[in-house]
Amino acid sequence: MHYKKIELCTKGNKTVNQSEVQELLRHFLFVLNCNGQILSDYKVILQNNYALYVTTPKQDSLSEKYDSPYVKKARKKITELFAVCVEDCGIDTQSQSYCNCKNRSAIEMQTAEYDTDSVFTCCDCGKPVALYELPLLKDSEDYCRIQTWQHNYADTDRLWMNGLFDRFTGNQRVNFDSALNKLGRKIADEMSENLGCPVYYHLASDYGKKVKLQEVGNEKLHVCPKCGKIMKRMEISEKYKIDVCAECRLSYDVDKD
Ligand SMILES: [Zn+2]
Numbered sequence: 001m002h003y004k005k006i007e008l009c010t011k012g013n014k015t016v017n018q019s020e021v022q023e024l025l026r027h028f029l030f031v032l033n034c035n036g037q038i039l040s041d042y043k044v045i046l047q048n049n050y051a052l053y054v055t056t057p058k059q060d061s062l063s064e065k066y067d068s069p070y071v072k073k074a075r076k077k078i079t080e081l082f083a084v085c086v087e088d089c090g091i092d093t094q095s096q097s098y099c100n101c102k103n104r105s106a107i108e109m110q111t112a113e114y115d116t117d118s119v120f121t122c123c124d125c126g127k128p129v130a131l132y133e134l135p136l137l138k139d140s141e142d143y144c145r146i147q148t149w150q151h152n153y154a155d156t157d158r159l160w161m162n163g164l165f166d167r168f169t170g171n172q173r174v175n176f177d178s179a180l181n182k183l184g185r186k187i188a189d190e191m192s193e194n195l196g197c198p199v200y201y202h203l204a205s206d207y208g209k210k211v212k213l214q215e216v217g218n219e220k221l222h223v224c225p226k227c228g229k230i231m232k233r234m235e236i237s238e239k240y241k242i243d244v245c246a247e248c249r250l251s252y253d254v255d256k257d
C-alpha cells in the first residue's frame with residue numbers, strides 16, 4: 001500500500017565492509033518480509049548511500065513495536081552503523097489498502113500468482129490483514145511458514161497459468177487434499193483456532209471438471225468437496241462474494257457467469 005524509501009547514512013567516519021553490509025541489508029529485508037512488515041518486492045539501491053525501497057501494508061508497519069526477534073536483532077546492527085531516514089514515496093498501486101477492523105468475524109486465506117499482499121483477507125471489509133496483527137503459529141517467531149506457503153502457491157499458480165495446464169499443477173490448486181492445499185489448510189486451521197473465528201481456505205475452481213455446482217433457486221452454489229453439502233453464499237462486498245462450508249472451512253469464488 002505505502003511505498004517508502006529507507007535511506008541509510010554512515011554514522012561519523014565509520015568505514016563499513018560493503019559485502020557484509022549488503023548481506024545484513026538482504027537479511028533485514030528478508031526478516032521484515034517474513035514478519036509481514038514489508039511486501040516481498042523490495043529493492044536495495046546503492047548511490048552515495050544505501051537506499052531500501054519497500055512497500056508496507058500500513059503507514060506504521062515499520063514501527064519497532066511490530067518487530068519480530070529477528071527484525072529487532074537486524075535493526076540493532078543497522079542502527080549501530082547507520083543513521084536511518086524513512087521517506088514516504090506515495091501509494092503503491094500494485095498493493096491493496098489494508099483492513100482496520102477492530103473485530104473480524106471471519107477471514108479467508110487465499111493468494112494467486114503475482115499477489116504479494118497478505119494471504120489473509122478480512123471477510124467483514126474485504127481487505128487484506130497485515131500478518132503481524134495476527135497470532136503467531138506454533139513454534140514460530142514470525143510468519144515465515146505462511147510466506148513460504150504463499151510463494152509455493154504463487155509458483156504453482158504461475159506454472160499452471162503460463163501454459164502448462166498440466167495435471168500436476170492443476171491438481172495442486174483444485175484438489176482440497178493436494179500437498180499444497182493440505183499445507184495451506186493446516187495453517188488456516190491453526191490460525192482459526194488461535195483467533196477463535198473461522199479462517200476459510202480458498203480453493204481454485206476447474207470450471208466444472210471436478211468442482212461441483214448445484215442450482216438453488218436462481219443461484220448456482222458450490223458443493224463442498226470434503227463433506228458433500230451445499231455451501232453457503234457469503235457477500236463480503238458487491239464485487240466480492242464467496243461460497244463457504246462452515247464445517248470444513250473451505251471457500252470458492254462465486255462463478256462470474
Ligand atoms: Zn476488515
Ligand SMILES: [Zn+2]
Nearest residue numbers: 224227245248
Ligand atoms: Zn464441507
